[in-house]
Amino acid sequence: MATEALKSKDFVTDQDVRWCPGCGDYSILKQVQQVMADSGRDPQDIVFISGIGCAARFPYYMETYGMHGIHGRAPALASGLKAINKDLSVWVVTGDGDCLSIGGNHFIHLLRRNFDLNLLLFNNEIYGLTKGQYSPTSPLGRRTGSSPMGVIDTPFRPMELAFGAKGTFIARSMDRDPKHLREVLQHADDHMGTSFVEIYQNCNVFNDGAFFTFTEKATKKQNALFLTQGEPLVFGENEEWGVRLNDLRPEIVSLEQYSKNDLWIHDAKDRFKATVLCQFDDLKNGEIPYPRPFGVIYQEERPTYEDQLENLHNQAVIEKGSGKLDQLLAGSRVWEIM
């Protein structure tokens, strides 16, 4: 165990960080290092696992155990690791192509199984490492190197997908709000089960400003909806807007006409409300899009895969006794030749 409190610099490796200058990944790395230090965990009990892509370089920059795997397969690598050693703190770092395209199958199965690990999706709505092709989260019509006339594939909404895949912790944050990101990561770390965190990450080379509406001072307050457990849904430059539930429909209302008591109170444990929150990305109030939710959208307590697996093993030992290899080799019917 760590003998003295660690600082974020204790999680910095001797490797040069090779992301493009100005990349959103730098901020995420810094916040993750801080959260690791704050967690009080011994670095030797932490493992970062990644697939392929810009985000996947992450393990090389974390002074913990780490594996840089192959494209899309980090969830599967992490599942095997967690299945045989439940005491490790395991973090999967992935991007929108790695996680939702080539690794989409592993992503959904990881979530339904609910291993106790954390998956950080760096969503920049573009392929960076392969130099600017559209990704499964690129918006319709976006012109990229591989879509010169615009994207025609309807994008995934990662949170919606995670929810459909029976995820037990679904949250969103952004690279340009360090405090919020640290808080969300902290919640993710605390959650027992697979914590899915979508992080809006700016790719300043191939998709600069994709999320500026939500991350920049001028527009952030008007367009980003920061969720706090037990608090009403309010947003706007001066918190002048709120969201209320009118039967099944979320409704944007002015706080000049309504009081905060009329508003939707955020409850991440409420499955129905989470379903609706996951729809916000596609909803519009006339021509104006709904504010985009950030924070912990959904959280559910469900037994983890590794705990259930361990229970099965304990139960087998109770029923059959601890395995004896000689008995197993002999099987149930033995005969002897003299």
Add this chain to the structure above:
Amino acid sequence: MALTIKEDVTVLFAGDSGDGMQLTGNMFTDTHAHFGNDLSTFPNFPAEIRAPQGSLAGVSGFQIRFGSIEIFTPGDACDVLVAMNAAALKTNLHSLKNSGTIIANSSGFDSKNLRLAGYENNPLESGELSGYQLYIIDVTKLTRTALSESGLGQKDIDRTKNMFVLGFLLWMFDRSPDGPTEFINQKFKKNEPVRTANLNVLAAGYNYGETTNTFTSRYTVKPARLAPGKYRSVNGNQALSLGLVAASEQSGLQLFYGSYPITPASTLLHYLSSYKNFNVKTFQAEDEIAAVCSAIGASFGGALGVTGSSGPGVALKGEAIGLAMILELPLIICNIQRGGPSTGLPTKTEQSDLFQAYYGRNGEAPIPVISSRSPSDCFWAALEASRIAIEHMTPVMLLSDGYIANGSEPWKFPNTKDLPGITPPLARPGQRDEKYLPYDRDEKLVRKWAIPGMEGLIHRIGGLEKEEKTGNVSYDPVNHENMVKIRAKRVEIIADSIPAQELDSGSPGGDLLVIGWGSTYGVIKAAVKQALAKGHAVAHAHLRYLNPFPKNLFELMSSYDKILIPEMNSGQLKHLLQGRYLIPIEGMNKIRGIPFTSKEIEEKIDSILS
């Protein structure tokens, strides 16, 4: 009635896939195994779980050869063919010996069954089977009569008719029904009506033989002179699973098996998932890639990671196997081969994935390749594959095939205290100020295995080319070439710790060396035995180690005038050996989804040496 004593007998049970022929065959096998016969079995079933009843595609067969002599194969041709319906007769008559015995269930030869099997006339009545001893029994009717008072529905009653056949066969071969009785008592202990019904029908079948005077021939096969010791019956996938568990115990490592169901490898997952009271974890992954990756993740975490599949699944695992190779982590990939390419012949056997095992990855990614030669040998092959994977920190391809995976034989199982130990090259948890170099190596070019959670050994590994010793990402041209050579050398060096290639039969030097690998063992052994008896200067070498080859292999091959390699492919081992040793080799190839017969190989040997 005369009781004819025979040295060996081959029986083929054939029926609709719903007729329970596999179970009947297994129970019949078990009885003879316990009696002390040597034996070998060959289940042969259709890809469809329930093909249309009575159709040719739906025929399921179970062949068993048992003897008082050593048995190496399930038999080239059968002495007794049990045909539960017309389709079963049609598809299997070709494998019955001249004047062999047919036991036909007449209810399975009604007009519908005849039409489905493509018979214009009923062969049981047309005289076309006059060259055989034909016994017609209305099994369905006799079963229904035996259970007329059972209170069971007709469907349940009809499902027990295989027990009538079993009872009758036990009488015919002078075996007590005690074993099957015990089995039925166990299997149906929670379902009294079904238990009683099966026992009654089993007895009815036995008594039918006893009380009917129609049957003039009854046979008995004396126990074989097997080596003294304790035996059990085992099939290939069962033995392979046991070998993996043994490797886990011998190495002290947790066993992790990640797999996705595929024929004929699925039963590995069934067996291993039932060993939960051992240090064995199984994981049914979402696909083949996740299966191998979860195993790699487990190995990274300090377990023995294993994945199992067949050719199509192994193709999907290729990239991940390359990852395990460049990471230098232990991993076993079991390929239970089947007929290819693509989906190919899922339930049929072939040895056509040797090239895939050698070359089926991008870049230069050599890995050791081990093969098993018989059902019980799968145990030893798995144990040896594990030893190499762990002690050399490398993925190992373990080749079996559908023929031995499903086939069974008596196995003189080992005592665990006689099993070899396996020593994982674990890094020693050190002080925080000591720098651990993940790709520093010992004299065998093996790196030390540091496991997450270990103190002072924090490091990162990955699929990018790495700098020697530090493991840091490196694009340096000289380093890359050096690393490629080191990884190749790491496999070659294993040849230092494997036994020299021995002859299975015959003497060093001579006219002909027959080389085999995998499941052709039994047929080659039987054929060479015959050839030796004829006085030919022939020998048989069967390879367990396909990569690297044993160091003395070239010398051994050079001591013969000619070399023959029978393979169930177009000549893959032949190609590898010729390429490596520049030595002429004659291939003998069968790519029909069914094994060689020993007769075929014997004739080939004769033709080469005449």
